[in-house]
Amino acid sequence: MFNSISSKKVYEQVIEQIQESILIGELKKGDKLPSERELSDRMRVSRTSIREALRVLETMGVVESRQGEGNFICTNIEKSLIEPLSMIFKLNDGTWQNVLELREMLELQTVKIAAIKSTEEDCRELKAIVDEMKKETQQSSNKKEIVRLDQKFHKKLVSMSKNYLIESLFVTSSKLFEGFIKDAREKIIATSWTKEVLVDKHDAIYEAISCKNPDEAYNKMKEHMDIIRKSYEEMNNTENC
Amino acid sequence: MFNSISSKKVYEQVIEQIQESILIGELKKGDKLPSERELSDRMRVSRTSIREALRVLETMGVVESRQGEGNFICTNIEKSLIEPLSMIFKLNDGTWQNVLELREMLELQTVKIAAIKSTEEDCRELKAIVDEMKKETQQSSNKKEIVRLDQKFHKKLVSMSKNYLIESLFVTSSKLFEGFIKDAREKIIATSWTKEVLVDKHDAIYEAISCKNPDEAYNKMKEHMDIIRKSYEEMNNTENC
Structure with a gap:
């Protein structure tokens, strides 16, 4: 009763x-x-x-x-964010613009913090990645290798924020991003003019961070993100034709 | 076998x-x-x-x-992010600076997008909140009411981003924030000089958004966030003494 x-x-x-x-x-x-x-x-x-x-x-x-x-x-507890965020995205009819906005947000805040918090060791590691990128684009133009180095650069950058909340969201948004436009990264890098521009941008971002200049790092990352956004827009326009 | x-x-x-x-x-x-x-x-x-x-x-x-x-x-699936993010935070010995960095990131990206995407209706609603804030601080100085209006302002702002990923992370970071420094918001607002500065900043943020100026909106939000950061730093210094 x-x-x-x-x-x-x-x-x-x-x-x-x-x-x-x-x-x-x-x-x-x-x-x-x-x-x-x-x-x-x-x-x-x-x-x-x-x-x-x-x-x-x-x-x-x-x-x-x-x-x-x-x-x-679990040691890799950040995995526990991926599924809820992916589902929120789908249940709210998320667009690729939404994912890109999230990504831009994370990347821009990351470089500002990285420019303040980074150690000399961090900067050396970041430079080594940029140098590898340069070599790779000049010599072999192995797309897969450039994609790998690109991911390595951004992953290193976000670890320099020394903020696990941001790092975890970055890992999560990367997964979301990959699921959304699977081989977009490769397509973007495949276009040769963007390839060199991308390497130069990465170099400029590294320079600003190693000079401990958060505003400059932000601006350079913004330019990099604008290129990526433009490429996505072009790709999506082509696909819709 | x-x-x-x-x-x-x-x-x-x-x-x-x-x-x-x-x-x-x-x-x-x-x-x-x-x-x-x-x-x-x-x-x-x-x-x-x-x-x-x-x-x-x-x-x-x-x-x-x-x-x-x-x-x-579930219709309020964003709740499913709160626990994993809170646990990631704790398991990685997160500091209040980490939460503030996350918060700044969300607020800054939000105003930039809001300045681009906001409708006239959005702007009217935002203005109504700012007007209420002004009235409240001039007349009664009811702290609880100002806290409520402050929250309402930031919530409205984030909804103007029309990006559920960012909205969900905002709700999540707010919970994390509240759990971390429970009555900090009230303490900050209690200090009269900050109170008026805060209202002016909210007004300036509203103005920049209604003029569809993302850079100005970003700068005004940055100034607002800098004040908040300073207040937290002072509070934490006092507590550590």
Whole structure:
């Protein structure tokens, strides 16, 4: 006749407790969770509820189960953003312009922060990538290799922001981007005039960062992003014809 | 003696199929899912596996179950980003500077896009909020009311970007922000000199957007963000003393 007022299920309460432990810093990346039996004893719930909770956290990319070893907090938790963001995108009839806006936002903020926070070691690594790019475009023009170096450059850049929130969103937006226009990057790089322009832009971005000039780094990245946007627009116009 | 090579569990495959339907656009926001029985028949898996999958999707904030009505695709799916982002933040020893960097990034990109995409109706609504703010600060100085108007202004602004990715990340970063420094917004607004400066800045941001000037909107938002950053820095210095 009477129903329980709390509608929260037991496994949901278990999930909340584990998330809470992460949020207050008790559980850290790579940490091993107590065994299912121990969790069940401590929280005074059935092992079935513990297993259900772990299953959800595993699917969310928060916990990983290693056979014979137990359950661990994921080290690559940024993967847990990809699916929700992809679904938000689709459920709201997202366009490639939306993804590009997100990408521009991340890249522009990244270079500004990188110009402030970067170490000499960071700059050396970034320069090495630009040098490789130059060599590659002059010599072999191996498209796949240039794509790889391009990705390496932008990934290094975002790591120089030393902000995991931005890094995680970058990884997520890259996935979204790739899924959206699969080989666009290669097509853009294939057009020879853009290829050299791209290398020059990367060089200019590196220079501004190594001179610790956030405004200049922003402007150079903006120019780079404008080229990319233009290429996408042209590509989409062609496809619609 | 021999183990199955595929390690993917049945409920995980069910989740993948539902996510795939969202990603290819078959399932949209608010859509009702087929009944558990129908899903189980169509996918040829047990109802237990269907229930497990739905449970995970529910916890992730993708599906909502309405008693007596069935299962639906969530309309407020952006909630599904909050927990992963909060956990990424904590697991990487995030600082309030990291959250502020994310926030600045979202606000700055938002005003640039808003200045391009905003309609006359958008601008009227934004102006109404600024006018209310002015009135409130001149008359009553009700802190809670100013906080509410401030939030309303920034929320309206982000909706003018007409980019759900950015909107969702904004909602997510706001939650992260609030959890981090709970009553900072009120403290900042409480300092009377900042209060008037803030209203003037909001007005200037509105003006630049209504004139369709993205660079000016960016600069005004940058000034606004610099004030906020300074207030946080002062607050944190005080707290550390």
